[in-house]
Amino acid sequence: xxxxxxxxxxxxxxxxxxxxxxxxxxxxxTYLYWYKQEPGAGLQLLTYIxxxxxxxxxxxxxxxxxxxxxxxxxxIADTQTGDSAIYFCxxxxxxxxxxxxxxxxxxxxLKVEL
Amino acid sequence: xxxxxQTPKFRVLKTGQSMTLLCAQxxxxxxxxxxxxxxxxxxxxxxxxxxxxxxxxxxxxxGYNVSRLKKQNxxxxxxxxxxxxxxxxxxxxxxxxxxxxxxxxxxxxxTRLSIL
Numbered sequence: 295x296x297x298x299x300x301x302x303x304x305x306x307x308x309x310x311x312x313x314x315x316x317x318x319x320x321x322x323x324t325y326l327y328w329y330k331q332e333p334g335a336g337l338q339l340l341t342y343i344x345x346x347x348x349x350x351x352x353x354x355x356x357x358x359x360x361x362x363x364x365x366x367x368x369x370i371a372d373t374q375t376g377d378s379a380i381y382f383c384x385x386x387x388x389x390x391x392x393x394x395x396x397x398x399x400x401x402x403x404l405k406v407e408l
Numbered sequence: 409x410x411x412x413x414q415t416p417k418f419r420v421l422k423t424g425q426s427m428t429l430l431c432a433q434x435x436x437x438x439x440x441x442x443x444x445x446x447x448x449x450x451x452x453x454x455x456x457x458x459x460x461x462x463x464x465x466x467x468x469x470x471g472y473n474v475s476r477l478k479k480q481n482x483x484x485x486x487x488x489x490x491x492x493x494x495x496x497x498x499x500x501x502x503x504x505x506x507x508x509x510x511x512x513x514x515x516x517x518x519t520r521l522s523i524l
Contacts, residue, residue, distance in 0.1 A: 302448070327512060336412075336498060336515040337451075382450065393439045393458040394502070395466070396513055398450035 300383055300399035307407055312370040314402045316383030319364060323385040326359065327396065328368045331380045340368070340381075370404075378406045410434050414499050414516035421489045421523050429484040429519050431499030439502045440482035441466075441513065442474060444495040451498060457482055489523045496520050 297319045306312045318326070324345050329337040343350045343357045343366070350357045356369040370377055380403050384396040412433045421427055431440065438459050443451040453466030457476040471493060473485045482501075486493060500513040 298450070325512075329515075336517040337500075339512045339514075342512060389456065389458070390464070393456065393504075394511070395441070395453055395456065396451075396500075398452075400448055400450045 298383055298385055298397050298399040300381075300402045302400065303403050303405070305405045305407060306373050308373060308375060310373055312368075312373045312377065312404055312406075314368045314370075314381050314383075314404065316366040316368075316399055317364055318366065318383070318385045318397075320385055320387050320397070321361075321364065323387055325386040326357075326366050327384045327386070328355075328357065329382040329384060329398075331382065331401070333379075337382065373404075373406050375406045375408070378404055380404070412499055412501055412514050412516040414497075414519050416519060417517065418520045419522070421486075421521065423489060423491060423523060425489050426485070426487050427489065427521075428486075429497055429499075429521075431482045431484070431501075431516060432480055433482075433499075433501040433514070434480065435501060435503065435514065436479070437501035437503045437514075438479075439504070440476065441500045441502075442472070442482065442484045443498045443500065444468065444493075445498060445518070446495050454484065454497075491523045494521060494523045 327342045328340045354371045358367045380401040382401045383399040441456045442454040455474040460479040463474045497519045499516045502511045502513045
C-alpha cells in the first residue's frame with residue numbers, strides 16, 4: 295500500500311532556505327503535492343509536481359523529485375516568519391470505482407526564528 | 409467563492425451521542441472526501457464519494473456513516489460517538505477533468521470534535 299514519511303520538525307532562521315523532505319512508496323503515483331496548514335486552519339495547496347518531472351519552481355518554492363529513490367523535497371527560499379506552519383507531502387493514487395485519493399505524510403512543523 | 413464549507417467548526421459530545429457533520433462545496437466537483445487528522449498521523453481517509461448517490465469506505469471507516477444525496481453536499485455521521493473519535497475532521501472535494509490531469513483536492517477549514 296501507499297506510505298508517505300516526513301520528518302516531524304524543522305527550525306530555520308528568517309532569511310535562510312528551508313528544505314522539507316518526504317519519501318513515498320507508491321511508484322505508480324502520478325502527482326505529488328505539498329500542502330501548508332496554518333494553526334486552526336485547513337490545508338492550503340502550495341504546489342505539485344507531475345511524476346515525469348524532476349523539478350518545478352514557483353516563486354520562492356522549488357520542488358525536487360527523485361523518482362528512482364521515491365524522494366520529494368520542498369525548498370523555500372528566503373524563509374519568512376509567515377512560512378511557519380505544518381507542511382504535508384501527499385501522493386495521489388487511484389481509487390476503486392474511480393477518482394483519486396491522497397495519502398498524506400505525518401506533516402513537518404516548520405518553525406522560523408528571528 | 410466559498411469553496412468547501414464545513415459546519416459546525418467546533419463541537420463537544422458525550423460518549424454515545426450522535427451527530428452529523430456537513431460539508432458543502434460550490435465548485436460542482438464530482439468527488440468528495442472525509443478525512444480525520446490526529447497528532448503525528450497526518451490525514452487518514454474515512455469515506456469518499458465519486459458522485460451523487462454513491463459512497464465508499466476509505467482507510468478508517470469504522471464508526472462512521474456518510475451520505476451524498478446532493479452533489480454539493482457530503483454528510484459524515486457518528487451514530488454513537490466514542491472518545492477515540494476525538495479528532496479534527498476535514499472535508500475535501502475535487503473535479504474530474506481529463507484523464508491524468510491534475511485535479512488537486514480543495515479542503516474545508518475543519519471541524520474540531522471532542523468526545524468526552
